[in-house]
Amino acid sequence: MNIITKTAFANFKKNRSRNILIGAAIALTAMLLTIVPTVVFGSVDLRFTAVDNLYPTFHGMFRDVDEKAAQKMTGDARMTDTGLREDAAYMVCDDTDASISMVYCDRNTVKLNRLKLKEGELPRRADEIVVSEGLLKVMGLKGGIGDKITVPYQPVMADGLGQAAEKEFTITGMTEDSEEAVEKNIYSSLISDKFAEEIIPAGEHRYRVYFSVAGAKGKTTDAIKDNIKEIGKSYNIGETDIVENGEYLFANYVDPAMYAGMVILMVIIVLAGILTIYSIYYVSMMNKVQEYGKLKAIGSTKRQIRQLVFREGFTVAAAAVPIGLMLGLGVGILLVNGMVSSDLASDNLMAEEMKKIIADGGVSLVKPWILLLAAAVSCVSVYISLLRPMQKAAKISAIEAIRFQGTDKEKKKKQRRGYEEMNIRRLTASNLGRNKRRTVVTIVTLGITGILFVVVATILSCMNPKTMAMDTTRGDIHITLNSESGNKMHPERELSNIQKNNPLTEELKEQIASIDGVDRIETYTGVSAALEELREDDGRPLETGLGGLSEEAMKELDRYVTEGSLADDSLKDGTGIILSGGYVKSYPGADWKTGDKVHLLIEDGDEVVKREFKIAAVTDAPYGLTGNGFILPSSVLEDICENDVTDDFYIFTEKGKAGSVAEAVKQLTDGQEFLQMDTWKDAYAQSEKSIGFMLYGCYGLMFVFGLIGILNLVNTMINSVYIRRRELGVLQAVGLSGKQTVRMLQLEGLFYTAGTLLLSVGAGSIAGYGCFLWARAESIMSIRTYEYPVVPVVVLAAIILVVQILITYMVNNSFKKQSLIDRVRFAE
Incomplete structure (x- = not known):
C-alpha cells in the first residue's frame, strides 16, 4: 500500500461525518438505479412468460395459400418453424x-x-382421428382411445362444401374442451394429411401457413409486422389474408418507447445523484484546501493530489x-409482487x-446484469462528481491554500464594505455572500428535486378515480357489445357483423327494466366508421367511431x-355532427373547427354508407359518455x-x-357470447387501485430524491460551520451568545429554505401546469381538470422547514462540544 492510498484511508476515517453523507447519497442513487430496471424488466419478463404459457407462439399466419406457395414457404429462409394447417372437412351436424x-395440422x-392432447397421440393414417368428449357428445357418439366411430362429413372443395360422405375412424387421441368451445358450440377434430389428400383432389388444397420471422430477436413489434407483410406480398397474399399474432408480438417484442421512458428516468436519477454528490464534494473541499496546500508544500504533485481525492471518493x-x-x-422485488398481487400488471387471466x-x-426477479449495470453507472456517477473536485484540489498552490479562509476566489480586488454596527442579519448575509457559488449550488440542487416533486404531485393530483371510472362506464351498470376490430382470425366479432343479429334487443331491455331497483335505462347506439380526411400509414381512411346519444x-x-352548440339545427336534420375528441382530435391534420366538413364511411352490416357532415359542435367529454370519435343524436344514426x-x-x-340489480342483470347476460357487463363500483375500485399504486410508487421515488437533496443541505450547513469555527469562536469571545449563534445559523438555513421553495414552487408550478396540458391532450390516466397540489x-414546505430547524440544532450542538479556546485556535 503506497503513501497515497494510506493517506486516502486515513482521510476516509477522519472525515467520517462527511463520508456518511456522501455514502448515503451514493447508496440512494444506486438504490434507484436498481429499482427502476428491476420493476420494468421484472414485470416485462413475467408478462412474457405468462403470454408464452397462454397464447400461441407464431408470429404470423397466411390464409388461403395454395399448394405450390405453401411448399415454397416451408423452405423460405425468411421464415422459421413454418407449419401447415388445412381445414379439410366439416362434420355433418344436422340435429344441432x-x-x-x-x-x-403438421407438427410445427x-x-x-x-x-x-389430453391423452393419446396425433393421427398418422387416413382412418385415424383425435376428438374431444364435448365433440362426441354433440355428435351423439361414445368412445375412447382405440375405439372406432363413424363420422358423416363434407369435404371442403374449391367451390364450397362437397357431397356428404361417411368414414369409420379409430380414435388415437383426446383433447380438452375449452370453455369457449363449449359456450359457442364450436369444436375441432384432428385428422391426418393422408385423409386430407384422400378427399381433396391434388391442386385444390388450401392451407393456413403458420410461421415465425427469422432473426426476430432484438427487433421491435412494428419491424416484425412489416416483415410479415413483406413476405406476404412476395407470395401475392391479400392483405385480408395476412394475420399477425398481435398479443404474442406485443409481449415478446416490446417497442423501444417503454425502454426510452425507463432510460429517461434513469438519466434523471443519475443527474440528481451526480449533482448532489458533486455538491457535497464541492462544499466539503473548502475545509480540505489547507490540507492539500500542506501536501503541496512537502512535495506532492498534482497527479498525487488528484489520486488522493479519487481514492478517498471510491473508498x-x-x-x-x-x-x-x-x-x-x-x-x-416488493413492488413487482405488489403490482401482480393487486392485479395491476395485466388483465385477470394474465394476472392469475x-x-x-x-x-x-x-x-427470477434477481438479474445480475441489472446489479452490474447499476453498480457501473453509480461508479461512473461518482467519478464524474469527483472530476471537478480533483481538478480544484490539484490547482491549489501551497501559499494560496494556507491563506484560504473558505470564500470564493475573487478575480478582481474589491474594497470590502464594512458596517458601523453589526447584527445577526448582517453576519448571516456576509457569510452567504462570501461564497456565492456554494450557496447557489445548494439551492439549485434542492430546487431541482423540489421542481420534480411539484410536477409529479401536480399530475397525481389531477388523477381522479371518478373521472377514470367515467371513461369506462356510465350509470351504475353497463352492458355493451363485446366486439373486436381488425381480428382477422375472428371476423364474426366485428361490430358490424354482431349488429346483424344484435343481442341488445328490446326484449332484453324490458327484462332489465322489470328488475326491482332499476330507475331507468339509456341506450347508446354506435357503428364503426372511417374518416376520408385522415389516412392511416398504408393510405387507408382512418378508422374511428360514430356514436348516437339519447336525449338524456x-x-x-x-x-x-367547447365550441359550437348542441342546439344547432343541422344536428336534427342529419347534416351536422359532433366531434367528441379522443385520438381523432390529436391526429395530425384534425384541427377542425365548427363549420368544417368531414366525410365518413359508415359501416352498416355489409354495407358502407358515405355521408358528408358539417361539424356543429366540439366537446371534451369523458369516453364513457361519448365514446371515441364523432357523435350524432341516436335517432339520426x-x-x-x-x-x-x-x-x-x-x-x-x-x-x-x-348490487342486487347487478346480480340480476348478470344472470340475464351470462352465457351470451357477445355481451359484456361492467359496473360503476368495479370501475371505481379499479381506478382507485391504479391511482393508489401510482401514488405510492411516485411519492416513494420523490422521497428518495428528497433524501438525496436533504443530504446536500446537511453537508452545506455542517461545512459552513466547520470552516468558520475560528471566526465563530472569535465572535463568541467578543460577546456573541449561544442564542445569537443559533439564530444566525437559523437565518442561514431559512435563506436556503426560502430559495429552495421559491425555485421549487415557482418553476415547479409552471412546469406542472405544462405537464397537465400535455397529459390532458394525450388523455393520459383520464386527466381532464387541473387540480393544484x-x-x-x-x-x-413543512418538511424542508422542519429539516432545516433540526439541522441547525444538530450543527450547533456539535459546534458547542468544542471549547472556545479550541475554536479560536482552529487552523493554526
Missing part, C-alpha cells in the same frame, strides 16, 4: 347448431398453436454501492398466470361543449343505418340497490 371442423403447427463508493444495490433489489409463475419461481345523454353532453346499431345499455339504479406543496 354446432360447427365441427376436421383439421390437419401443433407446436406453434400449443395444441396439447466511500465501495462501501455504499453494495448497500444501495441490495436495498434497490429488495424494494424492486403471473401470480402462478411467481409462486412457482418460473421467473345529449343534455349531459351540453356542459362539455338509426335513420342512417338499416341494422340495429344498439351498442350499449346504461342502467341507472335506485339508491342502495345497485396544495397539500403536497404545503407538506413539502
Whole structure:
C-alpha cells in the first residue's frame, strides 16, 4: 500500500461525518438505479412468460395459400418453424347448431398453436382421428382411445362444401374442451394429411401457413409486422389474408418507447445523484484546501493530489454501492409482487398466470446484469462528481491554500464594505455572500428535486378515480357489445357483423327494466366508421367511431361543449355532427373547427354508407359518455343505418340497490357470447387501485430524491460551520451568545429554505401546469381538470422547514462540544 492510498484511508476515517453523507447519497442513487430496471424488466419478463404459457407462439399466419406457395414457404429462409394447417372437412351436424371442423395440422403447427392432447397421440393414417368428449357428445357418439366411430362429413372443395360422405375412424387421441368451445358450440377434430389428400383432389388444397420471422430477436413489434407483410406480398397474399399474432408480438417484442421512458428516468436519477454528490464534494473541499496546500508544500504533485481525492471518493463508493444495490433489489422485488398481487400488471387471466409463475419461481426477479449495470453507472456517477473536485484540489498552490479562509476566489480586488454596527442579519448575509457559488449550488440542487416533486404531485393530483371510472362506464351498470376490430382470425366479432343479429334487443331491455331497483335505462347506439380526411400509414381512411346519444345523454353532453352548440339545427336534420375528441382530435391534420366538413364511411352490416357532415359542435367529454370519435343524436344514426346499431345499455339504479340489480342483470347476460357487463363500483375500485399504486410508487421515488437533496443541505450547513469555527469562536469571545449563534445559523438555513421553495414552487408550478396540458391532450390516466397540489406543496414546505430547524440544532450542538479556546485556535 503506497503513501497515497494510506493517506486516502486515513482521510476516509477522519472525515467520517462527511463520508456518511456522501455514502448515503451514493447508496440512494444506486438504490434507484436498481429499482427502476428491476420493476420494468421484472414485470416485462413475467408478462412474457405468462403470454408464452397462454397464447400461441407464431408470429404470423397466411390464409388461403395454395399448394405450390405453401411448399415454397416451408423452405423460405425468411421464415422459421413454418407449419401447415388445412381445414379439410366439416362434420355433418344436422340435429344441432354446432360447427365441427376436421383439421390437419403438421407438427410445427401443433407446436406453434400449443395444441396439447389430453391423452393419446396425433393421427398418422387416413382412418385415424383425435376428438374431444364435448365433440362426441354433440355428435351423439361414445368412445375412447382405440375405439372406432363413424363420422358423416363434407369435404371442403374449391367451390364450397362437397357431397356428404361417411368414414369409420379409430380414435388415437383426446383433447380438452375449452370453455369457449363449449359456450359457442364450436369444436375441432384432428385428422391426418393422408385423409386430407384422400378427399381433396391434388391442386385444390388450401392451407393456413403458420410461421415465425427469422432473426426476430432484438427487433421491435412494428419491424416484425412489416416483415410479415413483406413476405406476404412476395407470395401475392391479400392483405385480408395476412394475420399477425398481435398479443404474442406485443409481449415478446416490446417497442423501444417503454425502454426510452425507463432510460429517461434513469438519466434523471443519475443527474440528481451526480449533482448532489458533486455538491457535497464541492462544499466539503473548502475545509480540505489547507490540507492539500500542506501536501503541496512537502512535495506532492498534482497527479498525487488528484489520486488522493479519487481514492478517498471510491473508498466511500465501495462501501455504499453494495448497500444501495441490495436495498434497490429488495424494494424492486416488493413492488413487482405488489403490482401482480393487486392485479395491476395485466388483465385477470394474465394476472392469475403471473401470480402462478411467481409462486412457482418460473421467473427470477434477481438479474445480475441489472446489479452490474447499476453498480457501473453509480461508479461512473461518482467519478464524474469527483472530476471537478480533483481538478480544484490539484490547482491549489501551497501559499494560496494556507491563506484560504473558505470564500470564493475573487478575480478582481474589491474594497470590502464594512458596517458601523453589526447584527445577526448582517453576519448571516456576509457569510452567504462570501461564497456565492456554494450557496447557489445548494439551492439549485434542492430546487431541482423540489421542481420534480411539484410536477409529479401536480399530475397525481389531477388523477381522479371518478373521472377514470367515467371513461369506462356510465350509470351504475353497463352492458355493451363485446366486439373486436381488425381480428382477422375472428371476423364474426366485428361490430358490424354482431349488429346483424344484435343481442341488445328490446326484449332484453324490458327484462332489465322489470328488475326491482332499476330507475331507468339509456341506450347508446354506435357503428364503426372511417374518416376520408385522415389516412392511416398504408393510405387507408382512418378508422374511428360514430356514436348516437339519447336525449338524456345529449343534455349531459351540453356542459362539455367547447365550441359550437348542441342546439344547432343541422344536428336534427342529419347534416351536422359532433366531434367528441379522443385520438381523432390529436391526429395530425384534425384541427377542425365548427363549420368544417368531414366525410365518413359508415359501416352498416355489409354495407358502407358515405355521408358528408358539417361539424356543429366540439366537446371534451369523458369516453364513457361519448365514446371515441364523432357523435350524432341516436335517432339520426338509426335513420342512417338499416341494422340495429344498439351498442350499449346504461342502467341507472335506485339508491342502495345497485348490487342486487347487478346480480340480476348478470344472470340475464351470462352465457351470451357477445355481451359484456361492467359496473360503476368495479370501475371505481379499479381506478382507485391504479391511482393508489401510482401514488405510492411516485411519492416513494420523490422521497428518495428528497433524501438525496436533504443530504446536500446537511453537508452545506455542517461545512459552513466547520470552516468558520475560528471566526465563530472569535465572535463568541467578543460577546456573541449561544442564542445569537443559533439564530444566525437559523437565518442561514431559512435563506436556503426560502430559495429552495421559491425555485421549487415557482418553476415547479409552471412546469406542472405544462405537464397537465400535455397529459390532458394525450388523455393520459383520464386527466381532464387541473387540480393544484396544495397539500403536497404545503407538506413539502413543512418538511424542508422542519429539516432545516433540526439541522441547525444538530450543527450547533456539535459546534458547542468544542471549547472556545479550541475554536479560536482552529487552523493554526
